[in-house]
Amino acid sequence: MHIGIAGAGLLGRLLAFELARAGHKVEVFDPASGAEPQAGSPARAAGWTAAGMLSPVAELERAGEEVFQLGLRSCALWPGIVAALAQPVALTMNGSLLLAHRSDAGSAQRLIGLLQAKAAIHIHPQLLSRAELAQLEPAVNGPALAWLLPNEGLINPIQAMQALAAQATALGVHWHWQSAVNDLGNGALTCAGQARPRRFDHVFDVRGVGAKPALPVRGVRGEIIWLHAPGVQLKRPLRLMHPRISGYLVPRPDDIIVVGASEIESEDRSPISLRSTVELLTAAHSVIPELAEARMVHSETNLRPALPDNMPRIVNQPGITRINGLYRHGWLIAPALVERALLPMAGPDSEPAQAVNAMTASEVLS
Numbered sequence: 001m002h003i004g005i006a007g008a009g010l011l012g013r014l015l016a017f018e019l020a021r022a023g024h025k026v027e028v029f030d031p032a033s034g035a036e037p038q039a040g041s042p043a044r045a046a047g048w049t050a051a052g053m054l055s056p057v058a059e060l061e062r063a064g065e066e067v068f069q070l071g072l073r074s075c076a077l078w079p080g081i082v083a084a085l086a087q088p089v090a091l092t093m094n095g096s097l098l099l100a101h102r103s104d105a106g107s108a109q110r111l112i113g114l115l116q117a118k119a120a121i122h123i124h125p126q127l128l129s130r131a132e133l134a135q136l137e138p139a140v141n142g143p144a145l146a147w148l149l150p151n152e153g154l155i156n157p158i159q160a161m162q163a164l165a166a167q168a169t170a171l172g173v174h175w176h177w178q179s180a181v182n183d184l185g186n187g188a189l190t191c192a193g194q195a196r197p198r199r200f201d202h203v204f205d206v207r208g209v210g211a212k213p214a215l216p217v218r219g220v221r222g223e224i225i226w227l228h229a230p231g232v233q234l235k236r237p238l239r240l241m242h243p244r245i246s247g248y249l250v251p252r253p254d255d256i257i258v259v260g261a262s263e264i265e266s267e268d269r270s271p272i273s274l275r276s277t278v279e280l281l282t283a284a285h286s287v288i289p290e291l292a293e294a295r296m297v298h299s300e301t302n303l304r305p306a307l308p309d310n311m312p313r314i315v316n317q318p319g320i321t322r323i324n325g326l327y328r329h330g331w332l333i334a335p336a337l338v339e340r341a342l343l344p345m346a347g348p349d350s351e352p353a354q355a356v357n358a359m360t361a362s363e364v365l366s
């Protein structure tokens with residue numbers, strides 16, 4: 001089939017790669033100026049900014065069974081996807097740590113209880129002794145309480161975005177940069193400034209926050225800070241449980257630690273605020289006091305695409321599929337969502353396309 005994709009963020013690149021390797025002819029349209037991350041561009045894909053945590057259990061604090069199941073499935077799919085990419089992508093499944101200071105033990109226990117109630121028993125958080133924590137993450141010496149979430153992982157989103165685009169290109173995908181799509185319909189999409197629609201056998205709308213007004217999507221502001229911290233070694237993501245501030249630390253290559261993330265109901269993409277900076281860095285410093293001498297080398301603001309109920313959706317209409325609402329767990333759930341979205345195209349012998357979250361546009365809009 002000849003496929004058009006509007007949006008070259010996380011979903012657009014993953015779809016392009018999967019469709020091209022299934023033998024389809026694919027064209028992708030995006031307002032960005034190219035496949036690489038554009039420094040200073042205020043409206044780039046959220047996929048570039050993400051920490052890349054693959055946290056099916058920790059995300060149960062905010063999410064339900066569906067995101068949990070999509071997350072487990074995606075954690076199983078990511079290694080195969082990464083193995084099929086020519087460029088290296090760091091992907092680890094070493095688990096993650098939930099941390100709390102003694103003074104916050106009450107609220108931490110409530111959260112652990114919530115995760116235990118929602119997650120399958122074999123992946124419950126495991127309380128660690130001081131010695132076990134020191135063995136797993138010697139750099140962490142602030143918090144008194146630590147739990148290991150054994151099945152969680154971490155992907156490097158920048159490497160993955162680049163590698164997916166490169167592999168899709170090698171498979172023949174054609175990219176139309178500086179091409180915003182204004183309208184999509186049955187097998188057609190229309191780019192800004194062009195009077196006539198381009199025709200395809202099927203089109204996908206994966207424009208994230210840019211899918212308004214076709215979908216009732218909103219942007220949820222998130223801010224992150226990159227610290228250069230030579231000598232501070234982390235092997236897995238750390239999350240600090242705190243009654244008011246939720247912060248995490250994620251290791252990246254070249255002695256970088258990403259500290260994130262604020263979550264603010266606003267579509268303001270302006271630079272990080274003083275309040276968020278203070279809160280995120282206070283949380284990070286309380287987990288690893290040695291970060292006091294780290295250097296702040298970069299900060300970034302972006303918008304998570306969310307639907308009104310904060311749930312992901314696959315919306316099927318004749319000749320067009322819209323996928324949106326990946327919110328704060330896009331890297332966690334994208335492979336499973338793409339797998340479900342592509343089921344109808346897999347041919348008559350495939351499993352029925354019974355995506356549990358597939359809805360019509362009118363269902364979503366209502």
Ligand SMILES: Cc1cc2nc3c(=O)[nH]c(=O)nc-3n(C[C@H](O)[C@H](O)[C@H](O)COP(=O)(O)OP(=O)(O)OC[C@H]3O[C@@H](n4cnc5c(N)ncnc54)[C@H](O)[C@@H]3O)c2cc1C
Pocket residue numbers: 006007008009010011012029030031032043044045046047048049050051052053054179180181182206207208209210211221222223224260261302303304305323324325326327328329330331332333
């Ligand atoms: C601070 C932060 C931290 C995060 N951390 C994590 C994490 O640790 N783990 C996790 O799982 N998820 C995380 N996420 C969430 C994740 O990044 C998103 O859920 C995911 O990127 C959404 O993917 P998407 O493809 O729907 O949208 P995007 O990645 O935003 O891509 C949308 C694309 O559509 C393009 N577009 C917009 N308008 C148009 C138009 N008119 N025509 C054509 N193209 C258009 C954009 O240019 C962009 O390339 C985080 C997000 C943020 C902001």
